[in-house]
Amino acid sequence: MTTVSLTxxxxxxxxxxxxxxxxxxxxxxxxxxxxxxxxxxxxQCGACxxxxxxxxxxxxxxxxxxxxxxxxxxxxxxxxxxxxxxxxAAFREHHGLQCGYCTPGMxxxxxxxxNRKGNTLDEQTIRAxxxxxxxxxxxxxxxxxAVAAGAQGMAQAPLQQAAE
Amino acid sequence: xxxxxIGAPVRRKEDQRFVTGQGRYVDDFNRPGQAHAYFLRSxxxxxxxxxxxxxxxxxxxxxxxxxxxxxxxxxxxxxxxCGWMIHSKDGSPMKAxxxxxxxxxxxxxxxxxxxxxxxxxxxQAKDAAEAIVVDYDVLPAVVDTAQATKAxxxxxxxxxxxxxxxxxxxxxxxxxxxxxxxKHVTKIDLVNNRLxxxxxEPRAAVGEYDFGTDNYTLYTTSQNPHVARLVLxxxxxxxxxxxxxxxxxxxxxxxxxxxxIYAEETVCVWAAKKVKRPVKWTSDRSEAxxxxxxxxxxxxxxxxxxxxxxxxxxxxxxxxxxxxxxxSTFSSSVPTYLYAPLLSGQYDIPAIYCEVDGVYTNTAPxxxxxxxxxxxxxxxxxxxxxxxxxxxxxxxxxFRRRNYITxxxxxxxxxxxxxxxxxxxxxxxxLEIADYNNFEQRKQESARRGxxxxxxxxxxxxxxxxxxxxxxxxLGAGVGLWESAEVRVNPTGSVEVLTxxxxxxxxxETTFAQLVSDRLGISIDQVSIVHGDTDKVQxxxxxxGSRSGAVGMSAxxxxxxxxxxxxxxxxxxxxxxxxxxxxxxxxxxxVAGTDRSMAFGEIALQAYIAHKFSGQDLEPGLxxxxxxxxxxxxxxxxxxxxxxxxxxxxxxxxxxxxTAVDDFGVIINPMIVEGQVHGGIxxxxxxxxxxxxxxxxxxxxxxxxxxxxxxxxxxxxxxFQVGMTVTPCPSNPLGIKGCGEAGAIAAPxxxxxxxxxxxxxxxxxxxxxxxxxxxxxxxxxxxMAAE
Numbered sequence: 001m002t003t004v005s006l007t008x009x010x011x012x013x014x015x016x017x018x019x020x021x022x023x024x025x026x027x028x029x030x031x032x033x034x035x036x037x038x039x040x041x042x043x044q045c046g047a048c049x050x051x052x053x054x055x056x057x058x059x060x061x062x063x064x065x066x067x068x069x070x071x072x073x074x075x076x077x078x079x080x081x082x083x084x085x086x087x088x089a090a091f092r093e094h095h096g097l098q099c100g101y102c103t104p105g106m107x108x109x110x111x112x113x114x115n116r117k118g119n120t121l122d123e124q125t126i127r128a129x130x131x132x133x134x135x136x137x138x139x140x141x142x143x144x145x146a147v148a149a150g151a152q153g154m155a156q157a158p159l160q161q162a163a164e
Numbered sequence: 165x166x167x168x169x170i171g172a173p174v175r176r177k178e179d180q181r182f183v184t185g186q187g188r189y190v191d192d193f194n195r196p197g198q199a200h201a202y203f204l205r206s207x208x209x210x211x212x213x214x215x216x217x218x219x220x221x222x223x224x225x226x227x228x229x230x231x232x233x234x235x236x237x238x239x240x241x242x243x244x245x246c247g248w249m250i251h252s253k254d255g256s257p258m259k260a261x262x263x264x265x266x267x268x269x270x271x272x273x274x275x276x277x278x279x280x281x282x283x284x285x286x287x288q289a290k291d292a293a294e295a296i297v298v299d300y301d302v303l304p305a306v307v308d309t310a311q312a313t314k315a316x317x318x319x320x321x322x323x324x325x326x327x328x329x330x331x332x333x334x335x336x337x338x339x340x341x342x343x344x345x346x347k348h349v350t351k352i353d354l355v356n357n358r359l360x361x362x363x364x365e366p367r368a369a370v371g372e373y374d375f376g377t378d379n380y381t382l383y384t385t386s387q388n389p390h391v392a393r394l395v396l397x398x399x400x401x402x403x404x405x406x407x408x409x410x411x412x413x414x415x416x417x418x419x420x421x422x423x424x425i426y427a428e429e430t431v432c433v434w435a436a437k438k439v440k441r442p443v444k445w446t447s448d449r450s451e452a453x454x455x456x457x458x459x460x461x462x463x464x465x466x467x468x469x470x471x472x473x474x475x476x477x478x479x480x481x482x483x484x485x486x487x488x489x490x491x492s493t494f495s496s497s498v499p500t501y502l503y504a505p506l507l508s509g510q511y512d513i514p515a516i517y518c519e520v521d522g523v524y525t526n527t528a529p530x531x532x533x534x535x536x537x538x539x540x541x542x543x544x545x546x547x548x549x550x551x552x553x554x555x556x557x558x559x560x561x562x563f564r565r566r567n568y569i570t571x572x573x574x575x576x577x578x579x580x581x582x583x584x585x586x587x588x589x590x591x592x593x594x595l596e597i598a599d600y601n602n603f604e605q606r607k608q609e610s611a612r613r614g615x616x617x618x619x620x621x622x623x624x625x626x627x628x629x630x631x632x633x634x635x636x637x638x639l640g641a642g643v644g645l646w647e648s649a650e651v652r653v654n655p656t657g658s659v660e661v662l663t664x665x666x667x668x669x670x671x672x673e674t675t676f677a678q679l680v681s682d683r684l685g686i687s688i689d690q691v692s693i694v695h696g697d698t699d700k701v702q703x704x705x706x707x708x709g710s711r712s713g714a715v716g717m718s719a720x721x722x723x724x725x726x727x728x729x730x731x732x733x734x735x736x737x738x739x740x741x742x743x744x745x746x747x748x749x750x751x752x753x754x755v756a757g758t759d760r761s762m763a764f765g766e767i768a769l770q771a772y773i774a775h776k777f778s779g780q781d782l783e784p785g786l787x788x789x790x791x792x793x794x795x796x797x798x799x800x801x802x803x804x805x806x807x808x809x810x811x812x813x814x815x816x817x818x819x820x821x822x823t824a825v826d827d828f829g830v831i832i833n834p835m836i837v838e839g840q841v842h843g844g845i846x847x848x849x850x851x852x853x854x855x856x857x858x859x860x861x862x863x864x865x866x867x868x869x870x871x872x873x874x875x876x877x878x879x880x881x882x883x884f885q886v887g888m889t890v891t892p893c894p895s896n897p898l899g900i901k902g903c904g905e906a907g908a909i910a911a912p913x914x915x916x917x918x919x920x921x922x923x924x925x926x927x928x929x930x931x932x933x934x935x936x937x938x939x940x941x942x943x944x945x946x947x948m949a950a951e
Binding site: 018020028029033034035036037038039040041042044045047074075076079084088089091092093095097098099100101102103104107123126127128130131133134135136137138139140141142143144 | 175176178179180181182183184185186187188189191192194287362363364365366414415416417419448449450668669670671835836838839842843844845846847869870871875876877878879881883884907
């Protein structure tokens, strides 16, 4: 067993884990943060995307020990109490989800896209940047709209962005 | 229309939990003392099992038990079933081979279940599975659909030539006669490619047994938990029906693949009692590719006869349908009664004859996948109609219009009676949205850039609202296909609706609440929708076949009517009027012609406190249930137009425009309906351009991960132009036709018709990958760029 210490959604966490434990397993099983999902075993679907030190990573291909001494943010950690993060609100407002399974990874990727590409995103940029996230329900039409709107929303809510 | 009533684009109630990571899917459930199951699967497509030595595995760290098919047989656990009996032309029943949950003596496809290891951790179970020694006598495999009956390989003893059934529908003599007098006959050979449904949530199951109460609980990724319970109890014999609780919580997409009762949940429930621990299994994606029921896989030859006026006079179709190695739960119905009855499309075709040969192969079982038979039928009809129009030198839109059914009801030669529709209205609207008049201009502009532009139509129809129980019973279904609902009004006036429908992305918690809000005049926040738990909902048939609106909501509407009727009785006592004078309007019970009235919630309270009437006159309480059995299928229909631009140098097909005009009857929530259309189109485009499940000759699935099986990504798809026309459905009280499958049904022929239009020839199969399109484009002499 190996000891890992990290900060998850603002809280310090220390645990002994089997060295082969994936970050997603650590989040889901040790911390019971089940909002982060597993949809494949080849790092293709993106249902497991979380932020590691502020950048999107696929937690199914990250070992928990790689996250040692790091800051991890999951879907459970981006809203401010009952107030949704602008990207969460945009997914809801624009019907950017159906079954909800890919949604946490989509939202975490979308926030990362905005962090990297800014708040004004055109359709082609969004579609290209969503390369690492699969959705089987929506045909992406409303996800694209949600990401564009969420990006605008993040510009108007800088405090929330900083809190992340 | 109120802000939250029928027709309003209400934002979804369920989204709060999904966008915050609070959804609860099966793999999120962990039961105290839970152990983990891992299935050892066959690496061979076809092999006799000489012996299985589980001994080395049982002594591995953390292993609790290892079971094989012999253990299930000793426990008197029956095989998995196919619930729809199909009879061949000669009257003989389909040849159903045994389908044990864990193999007995033979494995029949790569991924077939050989043994299960139950251990303290999943990693330990996986490690131990590698220690099981299986002595296989590897046999040759049959995988090719078209060659299955000619192969020397025999998948099941019951079927010497691998035929499951030789089935037919329609009128052969009339069809032959019409072909004999036809002015023109168009022929086509088609392969409807095998697909893997791939909901992003893999299947999962947690089985649990309570020794104190003798109760079993199964958490499972199901679209129809009551059907799962019925099959597990009555046919497989895992537990008595009244002792088995099946819970299907949030389910991450289904698309048909989670209708079926699989080996894994069977074993988890059974093993939980054997090992005295809850047993959990979660599929990984590789297992899903191997063992989820696949979709489609047809090989078809079809011919369309037209007369001297360009009128379609007959259609004949021969299809070989690959059903895989075993008959999955509803597999036999898909290429038969969900397929051939749709071969009339939107067209007045006086004579149709269809033969379908269902065959076994050493591949994963094939069953219903979004559309289930209807995409296959639509692909045949719409490819053939397009090709006929081209051969006759007619405009494809106008050729369709000339042959549309215009009088309703319309009885087709393939047992359907279409109740209503206005196909020309959808065509007109689609042509307008697609800016069809300026297509030639865009085509020339593409040609100037060295690109090939094409436009393709799909005038699809589907049969949804599945289905009238008597009708499907006469066709071989083992169950009735009604739906149930219970409307419980609380003393405070809030309402719980218990429904047999199941939501796995469709947004029932919102749309069903909209119906209640509309009818009872209360806020949707006052309404809870309860589904997916057999201990809460008495019975239900579940969600598939675009049935939850037309059938599920009709049951709710019927129960609401009963609640209002009971409320009027209560109101009559409270308002001291005769029952006949009580009106219910805008959420209030009032006495006609007076200003005396009470709100719905006030009457609900009166119903429960029962101070104003005696129990002899009127039962206290306000709770009503209903079973709704539809009177007919519903017939959503529409026109999709796909416009593509092909780069002949790379073979890349870019969808430039997508127009969808659908008639779904009355729409409860247009935002959700449009979302269903988008998702369906994406799956249809996936089939047409990207997706294909391919086995090599030895039966190895060579597209068994997201690295090898090309799922549509955001960059592969355009934004869609979606329009609606409405002819209310006369066959149910709400006028709903259903919308869940339309896109997947409409899209494939629209794409291929567009590509063949661009190429100028018909020689392209699905998936039309860049490589395939590039090859096809080489046959075309590029028009010289305008210089």
